[in-house]
Amino acid sequence: MTTTPATTGVGHRVLVGLRACWDWLGPRLRRALTFWRRSIQARVVASTVVLSAVVVSGVGWILLQQTRDGLLRHRAEVVLGEVDAEVADAQDRLEAASGREVNANQQQRDLVDPIIERGDSRGYAVVLAGPEEEGGKLRAGGGEYTSGLDLVSVPAPLEEHFDGPQRPTAWTYTEIVRSRGTGSQARTTREPGIVVGSQVQLPSDGRTYTLYFLFPLSEEEETLALVTRALLTAAGLLLALVAGLTWLVTRQVVTPIRMARQVAERLAAGRLQERLQVSGEDDIARLAYSFNQMATSLQRQIRQLEELSWVQRRFVSDVSHELRTPLTTVRMASDVLHDAREGFDPATARSAELMQAELDRFENLLVDLLEISRFDAGAAVLTTENVNLADLVRRVVDAARPLADQRGIRVRVVEPPHPVRAEVDVRRIERILRNLVTNAIDHALADDPSEAVIVRLASDDEAAAITVRDHGVGLAPGEASMVFNRFWRSDPARTRTSGGTGLGLAIAQEDAHLHGGWLQAWGRTGQGAQFRLTVPRHAGGTLRHSPLPLVPDDDAPSAAAATAPLTAPLTGQGVVPDEERG
Incomplete structure (x- = not known):
């Protein structure tokens, strides 16, 4: 069958008309559905009106049936009496x-x-x-x-x-x-x-x-129609009255709840002085009183925690700065002893080497503490530039190659054919990658050469992601939300090849958050771990998803079980966002 141009034109106009109707109706329908979902008052009023309409309809139908039966029964009695009188009169006339x-x-x-x-x-x-x-x-x-x-x-x-x-x-x-x-x-x-x-x-x-x-039966029909109109009018007025009363009653209950929600939102936003107005002695008033007591207690505890946190941050900052001067003096003395160790006896020379190594660790700890202090004080800032993240990954992997060779670990980079570009602070992203790669090498097992440390890159229009996968000891259930805590270790008794201060992942996550990104962890005991860094491609962008999955492909059948412990709020440490939960 051949489609004529006229038919095609008509079909196109119909589609355009339907699309225009949907463009007009769609937003209004979505707003109505949103209002229906969010308004408990509307749902209660609508449910009450519907149920009342069903009851009124049933009662009205019964009344109409009884009225109809009564009218017809009365009419039949009158008619039979009149017929009997007519027949008797006719019979009398015939006999006469x-x-x-x-x-x-x-x-x-x-x-x-x-x-x-x-x-x-x-x-x-x-x-x-x-x-x-x-x-x-x-x-x-x-x-x-x-x-x-x-x-x-x-x-x-x-x-x-x-x-x-x-x-x-x-x-x-x-x-x-x-x-x-x-x-x-x-x-x-x-x-x-x-x-x-x-x-x-x-x-x-x-x-x-x-x-x-x-x-x-015209008179009875008119009477029944009059009764029907009266019942419909009464039903309409009754439903309107029920709707109005339900709206008033629910408003008395919903209004305090809405006020409590608004106050709770302001409290969550940091306005800890907000309180509910208490009036009366009913259950709602007692709830408002209890809510205010809870808010006062939370405010007091939060202020105590803020004061303690401020004291802690000030102490860390002061100690870090104060230790730099004596550390410089000790470093100078240590350098002299370390340079002259060849003239010492073996025990003294070994002590000079150990002093030099521990001073290096102590200096790294001070640097990390100062960086944490800047994050706590809100003084950290970004210096962004548009770079290819693959270049940063290769540079970090090349720098970690000696450590990997020492451990017998292969590090493999898997990157897409196109550049993975993003507006980032190069120094901070390199620090994140350095922490992730060295930790992966440190935790990997060298028994199976095929189980290498794998670094993957990917990007889309909105985000860029990097994952670091190792096949080492892994993480126990619940530990994926703790690895970013300061000074936390999964196994404090385990020896560390690469050293470390216990602040690397905490600083890395702060760097990720400073970019508006995510740093998340997944792991299973004995099967290794995977860390994922996701940043927006453009500075100031908002993340909604990640181009790479958090759960590695080789553990896809266990993805649901693996992500089960990672369900803390996004403000926690190393968690799975809501849009990526399985």
Whole structure:
């Protein structure tokens, strides 16, 4: 089938129209869904109104059914009484005229005509059927039924009921069909009604005829419609009242909760002096009082911790600075002794070498403490430049190559074919990578040469990532969130080849946070560990994901179990962000 340009144009216009409708409707629908999810007051009001509507509908339907049944029952009683009176009156008239010489046709007209006239004046119709000895069927023509009435108004079951003489009076519901007007003005009307059948016997021929009385139910229908309108109006007003009352009641409960949420958010933002207003003595007031007590206690403890932290930072900073002067003097003396160690006896020469090595470690510790002090004081700043991270990785790996060769560890770099560029502080990123690579070499096992330390790089439009994977002792459950703590070691008794102060990973994570990035850890006992550094490609950018997985591919079947202990908040140490949890 060939698609014509006109058909294609119409389809395109339809798609454009649908897209425009969705562009207009989509944001509003999303805002409505967001409001529905966030507003407990809206959900409570809507649920109450829906349940109330169901209850009101059920009660209203029952009332309507009872009203309808009552109206019809009362109408049927009235109709049966009126029919009995009409039949008795007709029978009396027939008996009174039985002494005169009249034929059967004349008696039929004397019987039906007065009833039809009264029916026209009172609003009901009359049909004469019979005689029963000849089948009792309805016949059209003459004056045997009300003019304009359609004989289909008499139901066939009722007609079959009177298939013989001496049948009792019976009634049923029906639809009264009338023809009004003539020619082009003719029209047919239909209305519900009650049809009552009763038999009479003509004295002239002794035959039995059936009279059908058709009473309309228009008044009852109007009454039922009036009751229905009244119930609908009352139901609408009741639902509006219920909605208003529910809104007021829920507002009394939700408003203090919203105030508590706002105060809690301000407390979380650091405004520790915020408190809830307490009024009354009910449960809400007691909750506000307890909340204020909790906030006061937290404020006191936080201030104590802040003071302690300030004292600690000041102590570390002061000690670090004060130790640099005597360290310089000791370093000068140590250098003299170390240079002259060849003239000492072996024990003294070894002591000079040990002094030199420990002074190096002590000097590194002071440098790290001073760096930590700058982070704690908020004095650390970035000097960013757009660089290829692969160059930094290769430079760090080349610098760590002697240590790796000494341990018998292979270090392998896996990088993409394109440059991994990002705006970073080169000195700080190199320090992070140096810590990660040397730690990986220090913790790796040299028993299996195939299990090398692997450094991977990747990037996308928003972020760049570097992972360092070793196959060494690994991390026990829960330790991945502790490796970035200051002075923490997984095994304090284990000898360290590369030395270290216990502050390297803490400083590395501070450097990552200063870039607005993540430094995270994964590990399993006996299967090694992997550290991942993720930074935004552009300075000041926000991270939402990482181009590399935290759990290595060789442990993918155990990814869920591996990330189980890494569920602390992002402000913790070495954790998995919410968007990357499995």
